[in-house]
Amino acid sequence: MLVKMCDLDSVRHTYGVYTEETHEQLRKHDQEFGVLLETIRRYGDFENTNFVILGDHGQTDVEDVLNINRLLVREGFIKLDEAGNVESFEAFGHSTGLACLIEVGDPGNADQLQRVRNYLESLKADPNIKLRYVLDKDQAKAEYHLEGPFDFVIESDRNVSFSDRLNNTEIWASREPGDHKIGMATHGSRPDRVETTAFLACGPGFKQGVVIDQANMVDIAPTLAEILGLSMQNCDGEPMKGIINPHESKR
Numbered sequence: 001m002l003v004k005m006c007d008l009d010s011v012r013h014t015y016g017v018y019t020e021e022t023h024e025q026l027r028k029h030d031q032e033f034g035v036l037l038e039t040i041r042r043y044g045d046f047e048n049t050n051f052v053i054l055g056d057h058g059q060t061d062v063e064d065v066l067n068i069n070r071l072l073v074r075e076g077f078i079k080l081d082e083a084g085n086v087e088s089f090e091a092f093g094h095s096t097g098l099a100c101l102i103e104v105g106d107p108g109n110a111d112q113l114q115r116v117r118n119y120l121e122s123l124k125a126d127p128n129i130k131l132r133y134v135l136d137k138d139q140a141k142a143e144y145h146l147e148g149p150f151d152f153v154i155e156s157d158r159n160v161s162f163s164d165r166l167n168n169t170e171i172w173a174s175r176e177p178g179d180h181k182i183g184m185a186t187h188g189s190r191p192d193r194v195e196t197t198a199f200l201a202c203g204p205g206f207k208q209g210v211v212i213d214q215a216n217m218v219d220i221a222p223t224l225a226e227i228l229g230l231s232m233q234n235c236d237g238e239p240m241k242g243i244i245n246p247h248e249s250k251r
C-alpha cells in the first residue's frame with residue numbers, strides 16, 4: 001500500500017521550512033500514520049509488514065525571487081510585442097523553483113548558443129544573482145540524468161528562486177506564499193543543498209538499529225523491490241544491502 005502525505009510540502013511552500021505551522025503539520029502526519037499502524041495492528045498481519053517512510057526532497061527558505069524572463073527581456077534575449085506577449089526569443093527560462101532550465105531559441109545556431117552561454121556565465125559575477133553553476137545539456141545529462149527540451153541549467157549560490165512569469169515588469173519579485181516555484185520555501189535544486197529528506201524503514205525485511213548518513217534516491221526503488229523478493233533490471237540504483245535483513249527479504 002502506498003500512501004502519499006503531501007501536506008507538509010504545501011505547508012512549507014506557504015510558511016517556510018521550520019515554522020510552527022510545519023511542526024503542526026508533522027504532528028498531523030504523525031497522527032495519520034498512527035491510525036494506519038493501529039489499523040494494521042488490529043486487522044492486518046502486523047508482524048510480517050514492512051513500514052517505510054520517505055520523502056522525495058527537502059525544501060529551502062527563499063530569500064529573493066528573480067524574474068528570469070524579465071531579465072532576458074532587458075538583455076534583448078526575449079522580444080515582446082506591444083501586448084507583452086513573446087514575439088521571439090534567443091533564451092527563455094523555465095523555473096524548477098531553485099533552479100532554472102534555459103531554452104535557447106535556435107540551439108542549432110552556434111553563435112546564439114555561445115552568446116547565451118556567455119551571458120549566463122557572466123551572471124556568476126553578478127553580486128545579486130551569483131550563479132553557482134551553468135550546466136549545459138550534455139553536462140546535465142551526464143551528471144544528473146537530466147534531459148529535456150532545454151539547453152542550460154542554472155542555479156544561484158544564494159537562496160534565490162526563479163519566477164518564469166512575464167506579467168511583472170520588475171527583475172526582482174516578491175515571494176508568493178504557497179506557490180511551488182516562488183513560495184516562502186521551495187525545492188527543485190541540484191541535490192547538494194543542505195536540506196535533504198528522510199528515509200525510515202522498519203519491519204522483518206530490515207536490519208534493526210542501522211543508521212546511514214546519506215543514501216541515493218535511485219537506490220530506494222531497488223531496495224524496496226528486494227524486500228518484496230523482486231529484482232529490478234536496467235535501473236540506475238542498487239539495493240541498499242546495509243539495511244536489508246538477508247534472512248527475511250526474499251520471502
Ligand SMILES: [Zn+2]
Nearest residue numbers: 009010013180
Ligand atoms: Zn512542492
